[in-house]
Amino acid sequence: MTAPETPLHRMTNPGARAFDEVETWVFDLDNTLYPAQHDLWGQIDRRMRDYISGLLNITPEEAFAQQKAYYRKYGTSLRGLMIEHGIDPAPFLAHVHDVDLTGLEPSPRLAAALEGLQGTKLVYTNGSERHALNVLGKLGLDKHFVAIHDIVAAEFHPKPSEEAYLRFLRAHGVEPKRAAMFEDLARNLEVPHRLGMTTVMVVPPNEEISTRESWEFEGREAAYIDHVTEDLAGFLERLGR
Structure with a gap:
């Protein structure tokens, strides 16, 4: 087929x-x-940036750069945070996926x-x-x-x-x-x-x-x-x- x-x-x-x-x-x-035009990933992206900014006490711009570096190196930003900072994944996942699905x-x-x-x-x-x-x-x-x-x-x-x-x-x-x-x-x-x-x-x-x-x-x-x-x-x- x-x-x-x-x-x-x-x-x-x-x-x-x-x-x-x-x-x-x-x-x-x-x-x-x-x-992809629904841009749910854009919401997730921003929530990851904000979480990392608060977690590491860095600016949103620095957090965004760190997030993308981990994403490229480890497959997910979460994996990078777990390996390099030993974070608990559950609160991270709950935070980043708390997104508005109204457009779907x-x-x-x-x-x-x-x-x-x-x-x-x-x-x-x-x-x-x-x-x-x-x-x-x-x-x-x-x-x-x-x-x-x-x-x-x-x-x-x-x-x-x-x-x-x-x-x-x-x-x-x-x-x-x-x-x-x-x-x-x-x-x-x-x-x-x-x-x-x-x-x-x-x-x-x-x-x-x-x-x-x-x-x-x-x-x-x-x-x-x-x-x-x-x-x-x-x-x-x-x-x-």
Whole structure:
């Protein structure tokens, strides 16, 4: 099963993996199951900055720079704070995910597209389960996923580390060669592809997302990206057919 190329979807290389044997569908949460233009990540970003500013008694500008440095080096800002400052992750997660979801609306088209996929559907996020449940509930997608693998379930080993993915695969009995991974960050697809998964990168139609760092756009033409789409619901509809 190969999704046809359209203006909103393309394969990155002639050897792109197809979906014929996929029986497990794995989705990132933020900026993947909802459009990045909702900018929930912008809220999370600001709340991380403010938390770090208070925790380390530094200016918001210094906190923002530290936050991004940890994010790039360790996979999440939280992981950096745990390693370098020994913080308790629970208060951090509760604070940064206390965001306003008013702008999120149910997505019946995406819900129907997920319903049309045969197999197991999982959410795999570097965020918290509580945040994922809140977002999925607002989108009307919660009933379509059998489990959420969050940063706590990962024992705080975040994507994109190989250890994190191996923990995920073991926890849910996923055979990587029979699985597909949907992500908004290219670097989070390198290890899944190496392990055998079919990879799909979900990108916003408008690339001008102010909360993104320039390095987050790296790797989009890499061989480990099998497919790229600007329209997740449409992409899944074609697969379901």
